[in-house]
Amino acid sequence: MTVLDTDLRPAEPPRYVVFWQRYRRNRAALLGLGLFAIVVLMALTAGLVDPGDPLRRAGLPLVAPFVDAANPLGTDQLGRSILSQLFYGARISLLVGVVATLVSIIIGIVIGALAGYFGGWVDDLLMRITEAFQTIPNFVLLLTLVAILGSKIEWITLAIGIVSWTAPARMVRAEFMSLRNREFVDAARNLGVSNTSLIFREILPNALPPIIVYASVIMALSILLESALAFLGLGDPNYASWGNMIGQGRAVLRTAWYCSAIPGIAIVLTVLSFSLLGEGLNDAMNPRQKQ
Amino acid sequence: MTADTAPILTVRDLRIALPEGADRPFALQGLDLTVHPGEIVCMVGESGSGKSLSAGAIMRLLPEPHVHVAGGKIIFEGEDLLAKTEAEMRKVRGNRISMIFQEPMTALNPQKTVGWQIDEVLKLHMGAKRKERQAHALEMLKRVHIPDPESAYNAYPHQISGGQRQRVMIAMALSLSPKLVIADEPTTALDVTTQLQILKLIRDLQKEDGAGVLFITHDFGVVAEIADHVIVLRQGEVVEQGPADQVLNDPKHPYTQALIASVPDLLPPPPKPVTTLPVVLKGTGLRKTFAARGGLLTGKRKAVVAVKDLSFELHQGETLGVVGESGSGKTTVSRLVTRLLDADAGAVEVDGTDLLACTPRELRGMRKHIQMVFQDPMASLNPRKRVVDIIAQGPIVHGEDPDKARARARDLLELVELSPAAANRFPHEFSGGQRQRIGIARALAMEPKVIVADEPVSALDVSVQAQVLKLLADLRDRMNLSLLFVTHDLRVAAQLCDRIIVMQKGEVVEAGFTAEIFANPQHPYTQNLLASIPGRTWTPPYRKTDAA
Structure with missing residues (x-):
C-alpha cells in the first residue's frame, strides 16, 4: 500500500530548455537579448558595411545624417563616415567588454576562491589586498595604469580588467564561505578529492550563477570605462571606438551634435542590453529569489 | 469521555487549493475533524500530507492568494471562521485560538526580551494595567515550570535553552486561556528528554484549563504519548480517524498499518558473538x-570540549x-x-x-x-x-x-x-x-x-x-x-x-x-x-x- 520510495518522478526537460523557459518569462530580458544580438551583428558585419578603413576620409566634413546616401549617418569633422565608425566601434566595445570582463572575473574567482575556501591568514592577506585596491577610485587607478602601460587597446583592456576584479572577488569569497561547509564538499573530500578539484570542480560550479549575472554588469562598466578614457583622449587612436567618436565630437558639439550623440546612443543601448541581459540571467539562474 | 459536550472546533469538508503547477490541485481534500474541550486531537501524516496547511487555514495564516481555502466550513465555538473579516480574525487569533510553533528559536523575536513578547500578547487582548500584566506573565512562566521566572522574563531568547524557549512559547500560547491550542510539531526540534517534558507539560496544562488541542506531528511515538483522538492524513486526504487506542493498536486502513509497521520497535537484535x-x-x-577564535578586540572566548577521551573498537x-x-x-x-x-x-x-x-x-x-x-x-x-x-x-x-x-x-x-x-x-x-x-x-x-x-x-x-x-x-x-x-x-x-x-x-x-x-x-x-x-x-x- 505504501508508495515505494524508489519510484522515480517523471524526467524533467533538459537544463537548457528549462533555462530558456525561465529566461523568456522576462520581457525586458528578451529586449536586452535583442539589442545584444544587434550589437554582435554590427560587429560581425562591419567589414561588409565598409570594407575599407573606417578612419579614412569618406566625404566632406560635418555632413548631417540622412543627407548623403554614401554616408547615411553623416560624417565627422575630418570627413570620416559615422556609420562605418559605429560598426567598427561595436567590435572594439565588445572586445573590450568581453576581454576585460574575463580578466576581472578570472582574477576575482582565483582570489575570492582561495580566500573563501582556506579562510584564516590566507583570507586575511587576500582581503587586505582587495581592500587596498578598493580604496583607490576605479577611474583614477585606470588612468594611472594607462599612463604607465600606454594607450594601446590591449593594455587598456587589461587595465580595465585589473581595476574591476575586486567586486567579483568579494562575491566569490562569500559564495565559497557558505558553500565550503556544505555536506557535498565534505563528501567529496571524503572520497579523496584534492583541494584544487574541490575548489574548481565541486564548489565553483555552484558559485557561478551570481558571478555570471554580475559579469554582465562588469561588461557594461568596462564599455563605459573604455568610452570615458577615449573621451579624455586617452583611448587608442588607431581604432574607431565609440568613446573616441564622442571625445572628438565634443569639439563640435554645438554645431554638429550628431557627431557625439549617435555613438552616445549606441553606448546607452549596449550598456542597457547588458543590464537587461543580466537581469534575465538572474531570473533564469536563481529562480527562487523572486516569486 | 468528553464527547457529549459541545465541540470547540468543527471542520467540515475543508479544501485548500494549491497554485497551478503544484504536484496536486488540492493540498487538503475534504478534511473533517472535531475537537472537544479537554481533548487532544493528533493529526498525523508524512511530509506533504497537508497537516500544517490545515492549521494555517484555521488560523487564517495561509500564504494567500497562492494557497487558499477553496471550500468547506470551519466552525469555532458556533461561529464560522471563514466568514469573519480580517479584523475579527485578529481578535480570535492569540486570544481564543493560539498556536505553538515547531521552531521556538525562529518563532520568538531575537531582538526582544521574553517578557516583552509575552506582554505584547497580553497588551493586545487582555486590557489590563502594566503591573497586572507583568504579574500574569510571571505566573504563566511559573506554570510552565521555568526555573527562576523573574530572570527568564528579562532574558533574550538566545539566553535560554531550546526547551525553555518552547516553554516560553507555551506560556505565551496559554496566557489568555484560549479555548483551542494548535500545536504544530512543537517537539520535533527538541531532544528526546526535553520532548517528553514538554509533552507532559502540554497535557497537564491542557487538563487544568480544559482547552482543546489540535496537535500536529509526524511521530507515532508522540501520538502514543499524548493523543486522545487520531486523524491520519495522506496526500491531503483523511485515510483514517478514531480514538487513539483503536488507531494505534488496531489500524484499519492499509496506509495506517504500513505507517505503524514502519515505526522501529524497541526490541534490539540479540547480541552477536x-x-x-x-x-x-x-x-x-x-x-x-x-x-x-577571538578577534583583535573581543578577547578569547572559552574553548568548548566536543569530544573528551573517546576510545572504541569496531569489528x-x-x-x-x-x-x-x-x-x-x-x-x-x-x-x-x-x-x-x-x-x-x-x-x-x-x-x-x-x-x-x-x-x-x-x-x-x-x-x-x-x-x-x-x-x-x-x-x-x-x-x-x-x-x-x-x-x-x-x-x-x-x-x-x-x-x-x-x-x-x-x-x-x-x-x-x-x-x-x-x-x-x-x-x-x-x-x-x-x-x-x-x-x-x-x-x-x-x-x-x-x-x-x-x-x-x-x-x-x-x-x-x-x-x-x-x-x-x-x-x-x-x-x-x-x-x-x-x-x-x-x-x-x-x-x-x-x-x-x-x-x-x-x-x-x-x-x-x-x-x-x-x-x-x-x-x-x-x-x-x-x-x-x-x-x-x-x-x-x-x-x-x-x-x-
Whole structure:
C-alpha cells in the first residue's frame, strides 16, 4: 500500500530548455537579448558595411545624417563616415567588454576562491589586498595604469580588467564561505578529492550563477570605462571606438551634435542590453529569489 | 469521555487549493475533524500530507492568494471562521485560538526580551494595567515550570535553552486561556528528554484549563504519548480517524498499518558473538576542542570540549551505534574518524594504519577504506552533477578507468534499488529517501571496509526511513560491512546496532551490547534517555503489509 520510495518522478526537460523557459518569462530580458544580438551583428558585419578603413576620409566634413546616401549617418569633422565608425566601434566595445570582463572575473574567482575556501591568514592577506585596491577610485587607478602601460587597446583592456576584479572577488569569497561547509564538499573530500578539484570542480560550479549575472554588469562598466578614457583622449587612436567618436565630437558639439550623440546612443543601448541581459540571467539562474 | 459536550472546533469538508503547477490541485481534500474541550486531537501524516496547511487555514495564516481555502466550513465555538473579516480574525487569533510553533528559536523575536513578547500578547487582548500584566506573565512562566521566572522574563531568547524557549512559547500560547491550542510539531526540534517534558507539560496544562488541542506531528511515538483522538492524513486526504487506542493498536486502513509497521520497535537484535572477529576500526583517546577564535578586540572566548577521551573498537561486520542528544559530540565523532576534522589527540586505526598520522597524500589513499553517509540528503549531493558522476567520482579519483567506474555506478544504483534511468539525472529530481540511497551508493562505490553513517535517516519520513534502514541492514549483511552509526533516535539504534556507545557532553557514559543496555541501563543518563522515548510503553502491532 505504501508508495515505494524508489519510484522515480517523471524526467524533467533538459537544463537548457528549462533555462530558456525561465529566461523568456522576462520581457525586458528578451529586449536586452535583442539589442545584444544587434550589437554582435554590427560587429560581425562591419567589414561588409565598409570594407575599407573606417578612419579614412569618406566625404566632406560635418555632413548631417540622412543627407548623403554614401554616408547615411553623416560624417565627422575630418570627413570620416559615422556609420562605418559605429560598426567598427561595436567590435572594439565588445572586445573590450568581453576581454576585460574575463580578466576581472578570472582574477576575482582565483582570489575570492582561495580566500573563501582556506579562510584564516590566507583570507586575511587576500582581503587586505582587495581592500587596498578598493580604496583607490576605479577611474583614477585606470588612468594611472594607462599612463604607465600606454594607450594601446590591449593594455587598456587589461587595465580595465585589473581595476574591476575586486567586486567579483568579494562575491566569490562569500559564495565559497557558505558553500565550503556544505555536506557535498565534505563528501567529496571524503572520497579523496584534492583541494584544487574541490575548489574548481565541486564548489565553483555552484558559485557561478551570481558571478555570471554580475559579469554582465562588469561588461557594461568596462564599455563605459573604455568610452570615458577615449573621451579624455586617452583611448587608442588607431581604432574607431565609440568613446573616441564622442571625445572628438565634443569639439563640435554645438554645431554638429550628431557627431557625439549617435555613438552616445549606441553606448546607452549596449550598456542597457547588458543590464537587461543580466537581469534575465538572474531570473533564469536563481529562480527562487523572486516569486 | 468528553464527547457529549459541545465541540470547540468543527471542520467540515475543508479544501485548500494549491497554485497551478503544484504536484496536486488540492493540498487538503475534504478534511473533517472535531475537537472537544479537554481533548487532544493528533493529526498525523508524512511530509506533504497537508497537516500544517490545515492549521494555517484555521488560523487564517495561509500564504494567500497562492494557497487558499477553496471550500468547506470551519466552525469555532458556533461561529464560522471563514466568514469573519480580517479584523475579527485578529481578535480570535492569540486570544481564543493560539498556536505553538515547531521552531521556538525562529518563532520568538531575537531582538526582544521574553517578557516583552509575552506582554505584547497580553497588551493586545487582555486590557489590563502594566503591573497586572507583568504579574500574569510571571505566573504563566511559573506554570510552565521555568526555573527562576523573574530572570527568564528579562532574558533574550538566545539566553535560554531550546526547551525553555518552547516553554516560553507555551506560556505565551496559554496566557489568555484560549479555548483551542494548535500545536504544530512543537517537539520535533527538541531532544528526546526535553520532548517528553514538554509533552507532559502540554497535557497537564491542557487538563487544568480544559482547552482543546489540535496537535500536529509526524511521530507515532508522540501520538502514543499524548493523543486522545487520531486523524491520519495522506496526500491531503483523511485515510483514517478514531480514538487513539483503536488507531494505534488496531489500524484499519492499509496506509495506517504500513505507517505503524514502519515505526522501529524497541526490541534490539540479540547480541552477536562479534568480539572474535578482527577489528577494522579502532579509536583511542580521541579528543577535540573547538577553540572559539577571538578577534583583535573581543578577547578569547572559552574553548568548548566536543569530544573528551573517546576510545572504541569496531569489528568486521558489526554495527556500532553512537547515541546521544544534541551537543553530546556524536557528530564530531563521525568527522574525527573520517578525518574531516582533525583531532587534538588520539589515534584512529583503519586496519592497523593510523589515519591521523597520515600525510595528506597517504590520507587521500586511505580514504577509500572509510566512507561516509551524510545526514542531509539535500546538501550532501553536488547539485550540479549527474548522479552517475557523483557515484563514479570516488573510484575515478582513485585511478579507475572512468568508463568502467560509470558502468559500475549504474550497477550500484540497482543495488540500492533505484532504476538505472536515475543515472543521468540531477540530484534535485529525487526525493529525500532516493537521495540518501544515492549517498549510500556513492559510499559503496569505494568498496570501503567501514561506513560511517551520520544520522542518515533523521531527515526522512518514517515509512521512507524504514525502507532506507532495511536497505542498510541488507547491504551490511550481504557485503559484510562494518557500520559506525551515529543517531539521536534510540528506536533506530535499537533496530540496527549490535553495540552502542551512549555519549553525554563529549563523554562516553555507557557502552555495551544494545540488547543489554536497553534491558538494563546502568548510568542515570542512559536510564533517563530510555525512559524518555515517546510512546515507549506502546508496542506497534505487527501486521503483514504488502509493501515497505
